[in-house]
Amino acid sequence: MSAAAPAIALLNGQPADAEPAALRVAAQVNYGHFTSLQVRAGCAQGLDLHFERLRKGNAELFDAALDEAQLRAWMAQAAAAFGGDCSMRVTVFSREFDHRQPLRSVRPDVLVAANAPAAPTGKAIRVRSTAFVRPFPHIKHVGTFPLFQHRRLALRAGFDDALFVDGAGSDARVVEGTVWNIGFWDGERVVWPEGPALRGTSERLLQAGLQAQGCAQQVRAVRLAEAGSFVAAFAVNASGLQRIAAIDAVEYREAPGLDALLDAAKACAPWESLSPG
Numbered sequence: 722m723s724a725a726a727p728a729i730a731l732l733n734g735q736p737a738d739a740e741p742a743a744l745r746v747a748a749q750v751n752y753g754h755f756t757s758l759q760v761r762a763g764c765a766q767g768l769d770l771h772f773e774r775l776r777k778g779n780a781e782l783f784d785a786a787l788d789e790a791q792l793r794a795w796m797a798q799a800a801a802a803f804g805g806d807c808s809m810r811v812t813v814f815s816r817e818f819d820h821r822q823p824l825r826s827v828r829p830d831v832l833v834a835a836n837a838p839a840a841p842t843g844k845a846i847r848v849r850s851t852a853f854v855r856p857f858p859h860i861k862h863v864g865t866f867p868l869f870q871h872r873r874l875a876l877r878a879g880f881d882d883a884l885f886v887d888g889a890g891s892d893a894r895v896v897e898g899t900v901w902n903i904g905f906w907d908g909e910r911v912v913w914p915e916g917p918a919l920r921g922t923s924e925r926l927l928q929a930g931l932q933a934q935g936c937a938q939q940v941r942a943v944r945l946a947e948a949g950s951f952v953a954a955f956a957v958n959a960s961g962l963q964r965i966a967a968i969d970a971v972e973y974r975e976a977p978g979l980d981a982l983l984d985a986a987k988a989c990a991p992w993e994s995l996s997p998g
Contacts, residue, residue: 729802729835734795743830746816753814753863754778756922757959759839763797763805764992770922771811778860779813783829787813790997795833797995803835808960810834812863839959845966845973846881846956850945853885854896858917868899882956884968887916891946901958903965905951906979910937912951923957930986945969952976955983962987 730737737744747753756771772789779787800807817827851871856864875883884903886893897903897918905912911931931938953976954965962983966973
């Protein structure tokens with residue numbers, strides 16, 4: 722299916738446009754959680770991690786279990802309707818949720834959306850550090866306004882994106898990008914910043930792949946003042962890997978062999994069919 726094809730959206734397995742009232746709730750109440758993934762030929766990497774994320778989000782936001790077999794069938798249905806290759810987002814909300822009675826039991830609704838698959842740009846990005854820590858950072862929740870606004874402000878300032886730091890000045894801790902995790906390369910190992918951030922499924926898959934490749938890794942606090950001590954930096958999310966060309970005034974050069982290492986690590990995760998059984 723071409724990139725110009727219309728998006729597929731299923732609400733609880735049915736065409737979403739058949740229930741506009743539920744979609745209005747999703748847009749107006751803005752309480753829910755989601756996961757994003759790439760699907761190729763009806764298969765995805767890290768399905769167990771995506772279901773783990775949704776399971777935990779459902780328990781924390783709705784005190785409700787998730788019918789994973791049914792959800793998987795809906796995901797397979799949406800992917801097939803789009804032709805098998807797509808970018809997919811699974812959003813869980815509830816049309817019954819009332820902020821005035823947030824402890825009331827509700828039935829979750831699941832919106833599965835399939836769009837054109839992400840195409841890597843190959844362009845290294847220049848990012849601006851910004852003091853910000855997302856609320857409830859361990860949940861991939863739908864409160865994305867500050868993420869997009871900080872990116873917009875960074876673009877206005879001549880950068881490609883924003884890098885969030887915890888604290889002020891050079892002693893601030895690097896935590897994450899707007900919609901991506903960051904890794905640093907010191908020439909021998911990958912260093913992952915420790916801090917209040919959403920731990921991405923792609924980050925976790927890459928870490929497992931690097932371990933399988935025999936690459937040394939370290940998780941520790943990384944101060945903004947240390948940015949210049951690393952050889953390279955990169956961003957990783959569901960759309961793929963992207964090299965970071967600069968953080969503020971710190972410039973990074975090409976790091977021979979790093980791209981090949983990261984690509985090999987990323988390829989370690991198996992592609993699993995969305996179709997149940």
